[in-house]
Ligand SMILES: O=C(O)CCC(=O)C(=O)O
């Protein structure tokens with residue numbers, strides 16, 4: 001069974017020029033307009049040259065450490081992907097979202113279920129999962145695909161138009177994986193560990209998922225979320241931003257801070273720390289909460305995020321080397337697959353997976369003795 005709003009594409013809603021109430025945030029839900037007043041003049045986000053990390057340059061490692069401590073994300077340079085290549089992949093993404101609805105529906109994330117009905121599943125094209133009437137919906141459509149390992153691809157969800165989209169995505173995911181591994185390796189070194197410290201825990205067949213998100217023009221961007229506040233379901237995410245239209249904001253020290261577009265045809269590529277790294281590092285590295293504001297009436301926006309995750313059978317837990325008397329384990333142990341699946345339940349509710357699955361140790365139920373004594 002799918003919720004009746006599951007098949008409602010935001011792009012179609014946007015074409016009507018109305019803003020249905022399903023998308024409108026209640027005042028207490030932190031509307032972007034209210035938050036904008038509290039927003040600070042955007043300090044520029046930190047930049048890390050990953051080619052220098054590869055050379056084990058100590059000053060670059062210091063920059064990485066400081067970026068992770070203060071922001072949990074940073075802009076990457078030295079990744080080897082050219083602006084024309086990044087432009088081509090965003091162009092192909094726009095090309096896909098501009099196809100007629102029927103063409104895109106071939107890749108729909110609402111599929112036939114065994115019971116003869118229809119069901120939502122994460123891969124494919126459509127909106128994020130809708131569970132209830134109360135859920136305030138985000139102003140975006142998305143195409144979500146597993147890209148690695150290669151044999152896990154479900155090619156029936158891979159668009160054949162624009163014709164270059166699939167090849168560009170494969171190349172992006174491979175180049176992005178190099179960036180992700182370099183960063184995860186350097187993160188281990190930052191904490192004084194061997195290069196393979198985190199990479200081994202994640203596994204060789206590190207699954208990765210690509211999310212192309214399309215934010216159509218919005219009549220009232222002050223009343224909606226393009227994408228609600230969340231942390232990523234990843235060890236690290238490699239995120240390519242629209243080169244023309246901003247909207248990404250990061251929660252830093254309690255205020256929302258804009259991540260500006262660079263302009264001049266340059267493309268902003270970010271690395272974002274995800275929940276799984278927060279757990280493995282026992283919060284030495286924290287996943288930043290971020291959200292996206294919807295574009296105005298005259299604009300549209302696309303982004304491409306690739307989430308690099310641990311192999312599903314790996315155990316996700318704070319590394320024992322990062323636990324001691326002063327810093328006890330902050331998270332409970334669970335299977336990577338359980339955590340990854342929990343993400344979708346949590347996301348529909350607008351909660352962090354770590355909170356929804358009660359992974360934080362201080363969220364553990366009180367011991368039986370304390371309960372019976374009450
Ligand atoms: O569209 C963006 O800039 C960010 C997207 C994002 O946060 C995500 O896909 O997880």
Ligand SMILES: [Fe+2]
Pocket residue numbers: 230231232290305
């Ligand atoms: Fe995200």
